[in-house]
Amino acid sequence: MAAGAPDHILAIAPYQPGKPIEELAREFKLDPANIIKLASNENPLGMPDSAKSAMMKAVTTLGRYPDPNGFELKAALAARYGVPAAWVTLGNGSNDLLELASLALLGPGLSAVYAQHAFAVYRLATQARGARHIVVPAREYGHDLNAMLAAIDQDTRLVFIANPNNPTGTFLPAADVVAFLQQVHERWGDKVTVLLDEAYNEYLDPELRFDSARWVEQFSNLIVSRTFSKAYGLAGLRVGFALAQPRLTDLLNRVRQPFNVNSPAQAAAIAALDDADFLQRSYALNRDGKQALCAAFQKLNLQFVPSYGNFVLVRVGDAAGVNLALLKRGIIVRPVGADGLPEWLRVSIGLPQENARFIEALTAIVGAA
Ligand SMILES: Cc1ncc(COP(=O)(O)O)c(C=O)c1O
Structure with missing residues (x-):
């Protein structure tokens, strides 16, 4: 026992959630309306x-x-x-x-x-x-x-x-x-x-x-x-x-x-x-968005893990650097170093225009590296 709690509790490394839009807006003085969040595997259609x-x-x-x-x-x-x-x-x-x-x-x-x-x-x-x-x-x-x-x-x-x-x-x-x-x-x-x-x-x-x-x-x-x-x-x-x-x-x-x-x-x-209609729309939007992201990763010669979820894991090398560059452009994705994947980012599939903006930003960042 130390600090009034059992050792196994003190040893917990807390869960790192996706960065909230408002927090990024404050940090980088961005307009929240221009920020896109592809970091928490949420449904981009919102609530039915x-x-x-x-x-x-x-x-x-x-x-x-x-x-x-x-x-x-x-x-x-x-x-x-x-x-x-x-x-x-x-x-x-x-x-x-x-x-x-x-x-x-x-x-x-x-x-x-x-x-x-x-x-x-x-x-x-x-x-x-x-x-x-x-x-x-x-x-x-x-x-x-x-x-x-x-x-x-x-x-x-x-x-x-x-x-x-x-x-x-x-x-x-x-x-x-x-x-x-x-x-x-x-x-x-x-x-x-x-x-x-x-x-x-x-x-x-x-x-x-x-x-x-x-x-x-x-x-x-x-x-x-x-x-x-x-x-x-x-x-x-x-x-x-x-x-x-x-x-x-x-x-x-x-x-x-x-x-x-x-x-x-x-x-x-x-x-x-x-x-059933909302579920089918969610599925189809995700399937098409996933195809668009994977095609872009292929074009950029970036390794990715074929995904069965509503997100894709992509290897960008300097994940911290690429993540920061994306944040500065108002795009929130998820670094996964804490999951033992320090060179990778996890990108949730968004609306077509959100995916396109992410691809454009990533192309500029990785292309410039
Ligand atoms: C594999 C897996 N299981 C469970 C959950 C928990 O989700 P929720 O508590 O929102 O149902 C998540 C959330 O991201 C997940 O990725």
Whole structure:
């Protein structure tokens, strides 16, 4: 114990969020209206109108606590995914569910397995519980599932898999994930939980899509997490959900704050879930924007990791220098040195005009180097 907190808490390197537009405007004396933010994998279309009107109606009820059990949203999710409502846990963003899983399953003397360059919150959630980290070297910037299986130890209680992964954008085909789930369950039974984090699932091309709710029926040690923050456009409202069988759902609920998802968020999520048109527009815009960015990187001879999410990881060499030059031009992207990728930047896919402005700026910066 030092400074009144346990050593494992003092050792936490805090999460580095994307720079807010207002902060950049103040720092470089820029007009906020001319700043573009491609740094937090948000939906450039913003929030769907359907969700906005549902949210505005719910705002009138804010004098009361939200439904602690999220009855209507859970019912809608249960119908969508073909599982009992009792298998659904709601979260304050899917980040909350990652925390809940680590709270329920980890502690000192236990360990979590996750991949190098995987989503930073796996490290933070493990660290906050005082648990041991088993970080498995990445293979081609993605998860090496065989090595992850082999790395599971007697004290392992949780394995985090991001599919697609952030910040690398890599993807594991359904057959590989199922084989992994089968092997983990055969070898370890319910002792080891796999948390399959599918925050970017809705951006997958149709031929790659799969139904992970069926895996939840098959594997009693599986939690699948999803979010309304990305393709559904509700990042600011903070809504995510997990699907798992009753044993795991019960564990998550033991450590969940009773009112963790507010009522406007619940109402907006129900509306967004039904808004197939908005989801399709988000997907198509992202697919086209990704093509434009990757074509530009190719032209500039910059290495990039083919992405299955709503962002692309690109190797620019002097990432700090290129990032600063972009900031001066009013463009915010994400340096990923803290993820072990010091030469790379992660760029979220924006509106066509935002992507074009980023490409133009990058071409000027890299071309001048
Ligand atoms: C892989 C992954 N999982 C989970 C999250 C958490 O998102 P949210 O809490 O907004 O659902 C993110 C956010 O960027 C992510 O990239």
